[in-house]
Amino acid sequence: MNGVVLINKEKDYTSFDVVAVVRRILSTPKVGHTGTLDPNATGVLPVLLGSATKAQDIIPCHDKKYIADFRLGIAADTLDIWGEITEEKPVDCTAEDIKAALPGFRGTISQLPPMYSAVSVDGKRLYQYAREGKQVERRTREVTVYSLELISYDESAHTGRLDIYCSKGTYIRTLIDDIARSLGTVGVMTDLVRYEACGYRLEDAVTLDQLRELTENGDITDSHCYRDVESLFAEYPYITVSDKQAHRFVNGNPLDVARTELKNRAEDKKIYRVKDRQGAFLSLGIVQDDMIKMYKHF
Numbered sequence: 001m002n003g004v005v006l007i008n009k010e011k012d013y014t015s016f017d018v019v020a021v022v023r024r025i026l027s028t029p030k031v032g033h034t035g036t037l038d039p040n041a042t043g044v045l046p047v048l049l050g051s052a053t054k055a056q057d058i059i060p061c062h063d064k065k066y067i068a069d070f071r072l073g074i075a076a077d078t079l080d081i082w083g084e085i086t087e088e089k090p091v092d093c094t095a096e097d098i099k100a101a102l103p104g105f106r107g108t109i110s111q112l113p114p115m116y117s118a119v120s121v122d123g124k125r126l127y128q129y130a131r132e133g134k135q136v137e138r139r140t141r142e143v144t145v146y147s148l149e150l151i152s153y154d155e156s157a158h159t160g161r162l163d164i165y166c167s168k169g170t171y172i173r174t175l176i177d178d179i180a181r182s183l184g185t186v187g188v189m190t191d192l193v194r195y196e197a198c199g200y201r202l203e204d205a206v207t208l209d210q211l212r213e214l215t216e217n218g219d220i221t222d223s224h225c226y227r228d229v230e231s232l233f234a235e236y237p238y239i240t241v242s243d244k245q246a247h248r249f250v251n252g253n254p255l256d257v258a259r260t261e262l263k264n265r266a267e268d269k270k271i272y273r274v275k276d277r278q279g280a281f282l283s284l285g286i287v288q289d290d291m292i293k294m295y296k297h298f
Helices: 013-024 051-057 095-105 128-131 174-183 207-217 228-233 243-250
Strands: 003-009 031-033 042-049 063-071 075-076 085-088 107-109 141-154 159-166 189-199 237-238 273-276 283-289 291-297
Touching: 003 013, 003 051, 003 228, 013 031, 013 042, 013 207, 031 051, 031 283, 042 051, 051 228, 051 273, 063 174, 095 141, 095 174, 107 174, 159 174, 174 189, 207 283, 228 273, 243 283, 273 291
Parallel strands: 042 189, 075 189, 237 273
Antiparallel strands: 003 042, 031 042, 063 159, 063 189, 075 085, 107 141, 141 159, 273 283, 283 291
């Protein structure tokens, strides 16, 4: 089976757990995913099946959208409510104060990865150092926050909710911690739901139990939770080639741009979805030296 199945990850499952369960349910040996969700986070996790796993490193869109709950006044070693409380500070801010702080965290920003994260330093995960009670030097990394909005804030409980649209690699726990400190206090994430990932939305996803039921009752490729491999590259434009060109291309031979619909408008290094006359996705092609060459075949 080749394609993408959209899983609504529940709490207490790691992303690796989800991959293992999907592998068993679908009896598919090659299974991967497009972006880790922490065990206490929930939401859409696109799971790659079969040849789709070859797309893991070249998917053009890794952007994510989240609903994140937070509480101000306490800090934790994990930067979320499930860690050990390490600090408490008074809170003296309103919803308007929080809204006024948010513009400073939109756009391209620098983040320091939390110690409890899967980032590797000298071949070892940061969370492994953290569990040993060690602190190691970490490098900041740039991420992009496309939008950041305060949905609600309870001034008496110091709790609120944010809507976040961000790039790959953004740590929501760190974002909340940084916002809280900019307000003169501390804060932790108390809940996280990812409602969109790589262009796939939560309403189309199913739980593992629902996937099991769908599999028992029919073919999941007919289900709303299944997408074909081509869907991973929806943001790339496509070109249609003749039957002869299709045969030539899938056998690894480049196509002369001048003999395709890209004549006089091809951009060098641009990637296209290559489709046959029947609309079937053949592979990805890249324009190089006035030729369309195989970029990735699925």
